[in-house]
Amino acid sequence: MTSESHDFAGGAPSVLYDPALPILRGQGEGGRATTRQNQRLRKAQILATIRRLLVDHGFEGVTVRRIAESSGHAVQTIYNLVGPRDEAIVAAVSEYTRFVGRTAMPRAEDPHVVMEIIDRWLQSIEAAPEFCRQVSLIYFTRSRAIFYAFRDLELKGMHQLLQRQQKCGALRPEANIRDLSEQLVLFASGLCLEWSDRPFPLEQLRRRLYSGYANLLAHAVAPVAAPAAQGGMRKLPA
Numbered sequence: 134m135t136s137e138s139h140d141f142a143g144g145a146p147s148v149l150y151d152p153a154l155p156i157l158r159g160q161g162e163g164g165r166a167t168t169r170q171n172q173r174l175r176k177a178q179i180l181a182t183i184r185r186l187l188v189d190h191g192f193e194g195v196t197v198r199r200i201a202e203s204s205g206h207a208v209q210t211i212y213n214l215v216g217p218r219d220e221a222i223v224a225a226v227s228e229y230t231r232f233v234g235r236t237a238m239p240r241a242e243d244p245h246v247v248m249e250i251i252d253r254w255l256q257s258i259e260a261a262p263e264f265c266r267q268v269s270l271i272y273f274t275r276s277r278a279i280f281y282a283f284r285d286l287e288l289k290g291m292h293q294l295l296q297r298q299q300k301c302g303a304l305r306p307e308a309n310i311r312d313l314s315e316q317l318v319l320f321a322s323g324l325c326l327e328w329s330d331r332p333f334p335l336e337q338l339r340r341r342l343y344s345g346y347a348n349l350l351a352h353a354v355a356p357v358a359a360p361a362a363q364g365g366m367r368k369l370p371a
């Protein structure tokens with residue numbers, strides 16, 4: 134891990150919430166970097182540039198030309214590695230949220246892993262509030278399809294996590310995982326939209342998220358996992 138990037142090498146990434154840093158998955162050990170590794174590095178730099186531009190200039194200020202100028206890569210390289218503008222913004226935002234989720238080192242057998250991921254997500258908002266705000270404000274533009282595409286990816290990731298939890302016995306076998314995933318993601322995105330459009334203290338956002346998620350998850354946690362889940366929730370800030 135260096136001061137210039139987030140690094141996935143060696144398991145879960147270190148906790149360093151800065152969306153403007155490239156997110157790398159390791160460049161191998163020894164020898165020269167391969168063409169594919171160099172390509173991944175360029176892509177990581179471009180996606181980090183997009184996130185920085187969102188913070189510095191807002192959604193409307195993110196253009197392919199500006200991405201190219203700020204990242205030091207040609208316009209054609211931008212298209213080749215991350216696609217057109219809207220697709221690239223979705224990729225940049227999703228890459229960072231996946232990184233934040235991984236810092237919680239989610240384990241499917243852990244009944245309160247979703248709450249731990251929410252805790253890390255809130256830490257990232259506290260560290261870089263303007264990034265979260267600009268991402269949420271995309272919903273209010275004519276390009277809200279970008280927001281929906283990002284949220285669909287979040288929903289897919291949540292569904293996969295809850296499926297694994299159900300298979301491990303952390304969640305009840307009869308729990309409707311698809312509906313629960315949708316409820317959790319819609320609740321969180323709705324709160325963030327309100328916080329971004331009509332700002333209120335982060336502690337209020339934290340309290341409402343914890344309370345809402347605890348209530349939504351309560352009926353789904355398996356009886357044998359419930360005591361552990363309750364203990365884990367008590368450890369999280371109230």
